[in-house]
Amino acid sequence: MHKGSHTFYYEIIVPFNVKQSFTYLYECKIEIGTLVEVEFNKRKSIGIILCTVDYDDDQAYKVQSILQVLPLPRQSKEFLSFLIASNTYNFIAIGKVFQLSVIRNAHEITKLIWNKDKIPKSTVQKKLCNILLNQSLYNVEIKNEYGIQQRTIDNALCEGYLSLSDDSITECSSVTIIRDYVLSSVQNDVFNNMKTLLHQFSPIVLDGVTGSGKTLIFFAVIEYILLQDSDAQLLILIPEIALIVNIIKRIQDALGFGDDIMIAWHSGLTESQRRINWQKIVVGTARVIIGARSAVFLPYKNLKLIIVDEEHDSSYKQTQTNFSYHGRDMAILRAKIFSIPIILSSATPSLESIYNIKHKGFYHFKIQERFNEAQFPKIESVNMKTEPIRYLSRTLIENIKITLEKQQQVILFANKRGFSPCVLCKECKMRMYCPNCSVLLTYHKGHNIVLCHFCYYSAGFTNRCVSCKTDDSLIMNGLGIEKISQEIHRLFPDVPHAIISSDSKNLVDTIAKVENNSINIVIGTQIIAKGYNFPNLSLIGILDIENNIYNCDFRYLEKNFQLLYQLIGRAGRVKGIEGKVILQSYQQENILIRSIINHDRDLLYKHELLNREKHKMPPYYRITSIIVRSPKDIEAYQKAIDLIGQFPKRPDIQILGPIPAPVSKIKNLFRYSVLLKYKASFKIQQYLQEWAVYDRNIIYVIDPIDFI
Numbered sequence: 001m002h003k004g005s006h007t008f009y010y011e012i013i014v015p016f017n018v019k020q021s022f023t024y025l026y027e028c029k030i031e032i033g034t035l036v037e038v039e040f041n042k043r044k045s046i047g048i049i050l051c052t053v054d055y056d057d058d059q060a061y062k063v064q065s066i067l068q069v070l071p072l073p074r075q076s077k078e079f080l081s082f083l084i085a086s087n088t089y090n091f092i093a094i095g096k097v098f099q100l101s102v103i104r105n106a107h108e109i110t111k112l113i114w115n116k117d118k119i120p121k122s123t124v125q126k127k128l129c130n131i132l133l134n135q136s137l138y139n140v141e142i143k144n145e146y147g148i149q150q151r152t153i154d155n156a157l158c159e160g161y162l163s164l165s166d167d168s169i170t171e172c173s174s175v176t177i178i179r180d181y182v183l184s185s186v187q188n189d190v191f192n193n194m195k196t197l198l199h200q201f202s203p204i205v206l207d208g209v210t211g212s213g214k215t216l217i218f219f220a221v222i223e224y225i226l227l228q229d230s231d232a233q234l235l236i237l238i239p240e241i242a243l244i245v246n247i248i249k250r251i252q253d254a255l256g257f258g259d260d261i262m263i264a265w266h267s268g269l270t271e272s273q274r275r276i277n278w279q280k281i282v283v284g285t286a287r288v289i290i291g292a293r294s295a296v297f298l299p300y301k302n303l304k305l306i307i308v309d310e311e312h313d314s315s316y317k318q319t320q321t322n323f324s325y326h327g328r329d330m331a332i333l334r335a336k337i338f339s340i341p342i343i344l345s346s347a348t349p350s351l352e353s354i355y356n357i358k359h360k361g362f363y364h365f366k367i368q369e370r371f372n373e374a375q376f377p378k379i380e381s382v383n384m385k386t387e388p389i390r391y392l393s394r395t396l397i398e399n400i401k402i403t404l405e406k407q408q409q410v411i412l413f414a415n416k417r418g419f420s421p422c423v424l425c426k427e428c429k430m431r432m433y434c435p436n437c438s439v440l441l442t443y444h445k446g447h448n449i450v451l452c453h454f455c456y457y458s459a460g461f462t463n464r465c466v467s468c469k470t471d472d473s474l475i476m477n478g479l480g481i482e483k484i485s486q487e488i489h490r491l492f493p494d495v496p497h498a499i500i501s502s503d504s505k506n507l508v509d510t511i512a513k514v515e516n517n518s519i520n521i522v523i524g525t526q527i528i529a530k531g532y533n534f535p536n537l538s539l540i541g542i543l544d545i546e547n548n549i550y551n552c553d554f555r556y557l558e559k560n561f562q563l564l565y566q567l568i569g570r571a572g573r574v575k576g577i578e579g580k581v582i583l584q585s586y587q588q589e590n591i592l593i594r595s596i597i598n599h600d601r602d603l604l605y606k607h608e609l610l611n612r613e614k615h616k617m618p619p620y621y622r623i624t625s626i627i628v629r630s631p632k633d634i635e636a637y638q639k640a641i642d643l644i645g646q647f648p649k650r651p652d653i654q655i656l657g658p659i660p661a662p663v664s665k666i667k668n669l670f671r672y673s674v675l676l677k678y679k680a681s682f683k684i685q686q687y688l689q690e691w692a693v694y695d696r697n698i699i700y701v702i703d704p705i706d707f708i
């Protein structure tokens with residue numbers, strides 16, 4: 001840097017797994033929130049200006065220069081506050097949060113052009129110059145369509161032969177709405193009451209039964225927002241990638257939108273789709289973005305509303321090692337910081353949302369009937385204790401026959417066995433309960449113990465039933481969907497059937513086949529319960545529910561209720577198609593089964609809220625789970641003890657554990673779990689900031705949704 005010329009110093013956030021921002025210099029003034037290109041760890045990367053800093057010019061030789069200011073719209077102060085807030089709240093490195101916001105290679109995002117004042121020297125440079133002299137192209141296009149090597153492009157960029165073209169930013173196209181839907185009078189009332197809330201931060205819980213037309217309310221809201229502000233962007237978060245295609249199509253049909261203004265954002269996009277979609281989001285041409293949870297972190301140009309569809313769904317929680325956040329909660333945080341409305345939509349709202357309605361002033365809109373007088377399915381409960389065959393009851397087989405004769409469709413639901421299924425006596429059907437809590441104990445193979453994940457009670461395991469005293473009668477029981485598929489094939493060899501589970505290949509294709517009726521029987525795990533709309537589906541068989549009911553999670557009742565209630569909601573969604581559910585179980589007196597049979601959400605929610613309050617669990621209390629890992633069992637345990645030893649004991653925080661984590665060994669690392677429990681008002685981030693030990697083998701999860 002020359003003496004005398006003015007130099008400015010900036011703190012810049014880069015999209016790498018780093019906790020802090022980094023100082024760079026530039027000769028001109030750059031506004032906060034501007035996207036720039038810098039070199040970090042010898043790699044070119046996008047970065048965002050966080051703030052200016054004072055720096056001693058004599059030390060300037062230590063500081064790298066910003067490579068260039070990118071021709072992209074500047075981000076707001078609110079966006080930076082949101083990055084910092086989500087970093088602080090979740091304990092995720094700020095660079096890691098930013099990684100979810102951007103595409104790292106700026107020259108992949110904007111088009112490239114040849115610098116006219118540079119004379120090409122080598123043959124490859126001449127070739128590149130000829131290609132780019134009169135047009136700008138994306139990096140991938142130069143590579144794929146003209147066969148130029150990446151190294152050549154990079155060198156040309158470094159040496160200043162190429163620069164980023166600013167014609168990448170196209171004008172925002174205006175949105176024309178061709179409406180093709182009419183709200184029912186119930187839907188219209190809800191929408192009219194909601195309208196006034198759509199101009200500021202308003203957390204809205206849209207609580208409508210399955211098939212009530214919540215998606216139609218989304219249409220009306222989108223239309224309303226776009227009519228108010230024609231440059232507005234709206235984000236709809238969806239829990240399952242396979243549902244995204246369907247919702248995009250429904251919105252396009254209802255509002256007459258083309259592909260240009262509606263885009264998807266999820267991990268299944270190709271590199272070039274990602275680049276194109278990201279750019280449309282940043283420059284503001286994309287107006288309606290349908291995304292998976294990470295879309296909440298994108299740098300929108302003018303975001304005016306967020307909808308979280310199926311807000312109760314636990315797949316909104318990202319729980320990777322050292323990197324966990326709840327997409328729904330981050331959406332609420334973003335809406336608050338940006339002062340925009342957020343709609344949390346579900347037929348089975350999370351208990352957090354129910355709590356927030358009661359105690360935090362969240363707005364509550366209820367729709368209690370299905371659209372067009374469609375009726376809720378009739379539920380018939382079958383006691384499996386008296387059935388000769390284990391999996392498929394006679395009633396169910398009979399109903400499958402009747403349904404197929406009517407040319408309607410069937411779903412058979414069973415969950416794959418989890419990693420720690422419940423312990424069941426095959427003689428007397430006894431299940432092992434915790435002596436202190438109303439939950440089942442889970443079996444841990446590694447330690448050969450049974451464990452309660454509610455109060456952390458544990459006991460050595462012996463294979464003898466405490467109830468009927470039979471030896472070797474205890475089983476860890478599970479019914480795989482493949483077994484059912486085999487059985488269906490045997491009973492109905494000519495009927496097309498398919499398995500749908502989260503590991504199914506071609507999920508989207510299979511769903512399409514169900515939609516167009518070329519598959520008659522679907523055998524599925526929980527994925528099938530999520531938000532699908534199969535008009536011709538009339539029968540649902542719920543198999544082996546016992547294996548599904550219990551797991552190592554204090555939310556098991558809530559989650560299973562949501563799952564089954566949603567599942568049942570898939571049947572009989574159209575007037576004239578009568579839905580029926582056959583619920584097979586061994587324990588008809590169980591509260592979950594009772595509330596499902598009676599279609600009584602309040603029964604279960606009341607029971608569960610009381611239980612949570614009594615046991616000081618969320619939503620009344622908050623928890624943070626800490627997993628401590630080590631290659632040696634005893635070391636992991638000791639490390640956890642040491643960690644707890646550092647935490648000051650205070651009346652406003654309870655420290656539980658350590659106990660072996662539910663999965664006590666993963667990838668040769670032994671795992672111990674510690675639980676912190678505190679009131680929502682307790683400043684856990686501050687407490688951890690002060691006392692937590694940072695180590696890549698200690699994982700902190702704020703508001704965990706399970707304890708795996």
Ligand SMILES: Nc1ncnc2c1ncn2[C@@H]1O[C@H](COP(=O)(O)OP(=O)(O)OP(=O)(O)O)[C@@H](O)[C@H]1O
Nearest residue numbers: 182183184210211212213214215216347371531569
């Ligand atoms: N106003 C309407 N006009 C025409 N069809 C409607 C209307 N409202 C709802 N429907 C139809 O009713 C069915 C259920 O609507 P939708 O999928 O929006 O329900 P939902 O509340 O989102 O249900 P779920 O929670 O089960 O996903 C769909 O087939 C939808 O097209």
Ligand SMILES: [Zn+2]
Nearest residue numbers: 434437452455
């Ligand atoms: Zn217990």
